Amino acid sequence: MTERERHPTLAFAAEEVRRYLRLAGLAEESLPGITVELGEPSGEDAYAIEGDAERIAIRGSNPRSALIGAYAYLKEIGFAFWAPGEDYTRIPRLTDRAQLKVPRRESRAAHSFRGMCIEGAESLEQMLAYVDWLPKAGMNICFAQFFRPDIFWERWYSHQNNPLMPPRTLSEEEKEAFDRTLVAEIKKRGLLLHRAGHGWTSRALGYPGNGWQTQAEPREARYRSRIALLKGERRLFGGVPANTNLCYASEDVQQALTDDVVAYAKAHPEVDAVHFWLADTFNNLCECEACRQTTLSDQYVRILNRIDEALTEAGLATRIVFLLYQELLYPPERERIRHPERFILMFAPISRTFETGYPAEVPAGEPPPYRRNAMRLPLDIGENLRYYAAWRQVFAGDAFIYDYHLGRAHYGDPGYLKIAGTLCGDIRRVRGLGFQGLIACQELRVMMPNALPIYAMGRLLWDADTRPEDVAEAYFEGLYGADAPRVRVYFEAVSALCDTDYANANGPRLRPDLTGRYREIARLSRAESETLEDRGDPILRRYGSTLLQNAAYADALAALTAGDEAAATAAYDRYCRIIREREAVYPMDFDVYRAIEVTQRYTGLKETPRTPTNDEPTTERDERV
Ligand SMILES: [Zn+2]
Missing domain, CATH: 1.20.1050 (Glutathione S-transferase Yfyf (Class Pi); Chain A, domain 2)
Known part of the structure; x- marks a missing residue:
């Protein structure tokens, strides 16, 4: 048996099948033989399953796919995992081993990128419930945003915006322990771990980079000199390092960012894709003489190439995700990504409307000319896609959509069926537009009014030909x-x-x-x-x-x-x-x-003002991606 065949995810998958069969009423001694192994069918994420009274056989093209296959087998015999948590799990009553019969079937994921990125406010337990559910929903990526998702924990444990719940402060040790548990549970399931994103600009200025927290101006001159020159001053943008752009023409800034990415990738072999993004706000680019000579995207690509070169030198194969968003929607004018295989393009149309979905094709037309620090974000999704098409002229590598159906838009749809419809329609357009999947930038707690959007997302990302109507019907009848x-x-x-x-x-x-x-x-x-x-x-x-x-x-x-x-x-x-x-x-x-x-x-709704309690944190600044 090779190392790969002994992968802990395979053992976990077999144990999951055994555990659920016991929960369905089968006694331990009456369970059939269960084998979970690697093998055919080939493909990025693919599985084959079959079972009868004597034997259950699950094969995956990789350990994660074997786990997805294990849950697919359970679904075939009557289990359902509509959303995270026990209340959304359906366990059939199994009285006869004949009920274990499933004729051999194979399945292959339609998309390489099927995941979600943590936003909102969550406890560790809530994050773990979601991680547990991802493979049950056929998904393969967990993006634990930032270097450690402190901001999401802080919002939950301080119960920001909910004075009815008792707040508490997490210690540094607790956050470290939380993070170890979170990563361990992601890895136990063989899920791909994406990390970082915004926060590199924070770290280059000496801050932690784990959220959008407000900070005092940096004291050290070398940090201050790295900040973008805006209206004649180098100051944090709105006091938030994660929202602050740097003076990217500076050799010191380029080197600092490159060194940090390489050191991070070296120290974190468990991270499958490192997201390297710049500041989280727009129209605050550096106005110094050198920066004005070029575009932000040209500076970005120059740094990406430096990172690639340094990673290669260090012998690291870590994939780097780069972001098309705000000013970076404009493609570079002169610079080109030298080794596309290192990189993954992430298209994030944050300012789009959700009243209409992705078109089948990018509409004709050019993005408007760029004017420094006077950019207007595109509202229409077609307009957003024109920028993507322009980038596609200079980058032909892997790409996925990073979108916000459940990041904010869903609060405008208290029935969730419109947003589910837009999401399903958009996923069905993903491949035709040249993307390999979608990562949802989303709050994890999105099961009220119903969990149809997340359930349908998992189904359609695995099988793009599934009809959304059938998914909705199964969901409502099942629950x-x-x-x-x-x-x-x-x-x-x-x-x-x-x-x-x-x-x-x-x-x-x-x-x-x-x-x-x-x-x-x-x-x-x-x-x-x-x-x-x-x-x-x-x-x-x-x-x-x-x-x-x-x-x-x-x-x-x-x-x-x-x-x-x-x-x-x-x-x-x-x-x-x-x-x-x-x-x-x-x-x-x-x-x-x-x-x-x-x-x-x-x-624009307002509450009747109330007296804040001492423990209540001050309102933080808005986040973007
Ligand atoms: Zn500059």
Whole structure:
């Protein structure tokens, strides 16, 4: 047996099959032989499964695929993993070993990049529940953003935006231990670990690079001189190192960034792809004489080539992900990536609308000419794609989409069916546009109003030919049983009535044309709530809670669109109370921190001012990617 065949993920996959069969009622001694091994079918991520009363055989093209295959086998015999957590898991009753029969079948992933990137506020347990679910959903990548995902833990454990939960501060030792556990659980499943992203500019200025925390100006002159010169000054942009661009023409800056990436890659062989991004805000590029001679993308590519050269010299094969985003949407004018095989292009259309999806083809036309520090971000997805097409003229390597359906837009769709539809439609366009997959930049706690978007994402990223209608039907029937039709009718009506752009700050706040639509959502939610019986089912209870939340949310938006601020605040207070009280009951389902941040910062809703407690952190700055 070779080292690769003894991979711990194979043993874990076999144990998972045994564990679930026991949970389904089979006694240990009556379990059939279970073999999980590497082998045909070949392909990047592919598996073959078959089983009967005597033997269950699972083969994967790599350890991760064997694990995905193990869960696929369980699904064939009646298990379901609709979303992270036990309440979303369906375990059949197995009474007879004949029920283990599955004729041989093979399956191959349609996309190489199938993953999610952590955003929002999460506890360690919530992150681990998601990591556990990723292979069950057919996904292969976990992007633990930053060098350590401190910011997401800090928001959760301090219970930012939820004063009803007792805050606590994590020690450095706890964060280190959390991180070790998180990485170990990702690796146990053979998932690909992506790390870093923003934060390189922070580290070049002497800060940790684990979030968007506000910091004092650097004291050391060598750090200050690295900051971009903006309006005659070299100062942190808004006080946030992760949002601050550097003077990239400086040899010292280029060397510092290169050295840091190489040292990081060397120290972290467990990281499969290192994301190297610049600052997280736009229109704050250096205005010094040297920087003005060139474009940001040319400077970026020059540094990428330096990193590649240094990694090669160090004998490191680490893949580097580079970002098309804000100013970097413009392709370089002169510089070219010398070794495309080292790099992965990541297209992040952060400013897009979600009311329309990706087109089948990039629309004709050129991006507008670039003007330093006066860029307007493209709203339309077609316009965003024109930049990508221009980059494709100079880079033919691997590429994936990094998109935000569940990063903010979803708060504008309290039925989730519109956002699920856009997401599914977009995934079906991925290959035609020349991408090899999608990583969702998302809050992890996105199961309320329902988990259809994440479930469908996993299904379509594995099999692009799956029909979204079939996925939705299976999801609702599987989770809601006899209540599926009414639940679907309600979510469909709500999604058809809402306007995701309005909630995400696109367009004026006074929109009397939308008022009637939000009133109708409120009316429907109340009517549905009045006739819903509580039968103790945890999923239906969540549905009942969603109805109350949606009624208050729609009341607030109806008042806001009509210009009645007092009524909007009264309804919004109710909404905040509902979601905050519920967070202790369903901590995994809805990201209260982020919902409140988005509804206040973007939608423009205001709470009745309350007296902050001593432990409450000050509001942090907005993040972008
Ligand atoms: Zn400069």
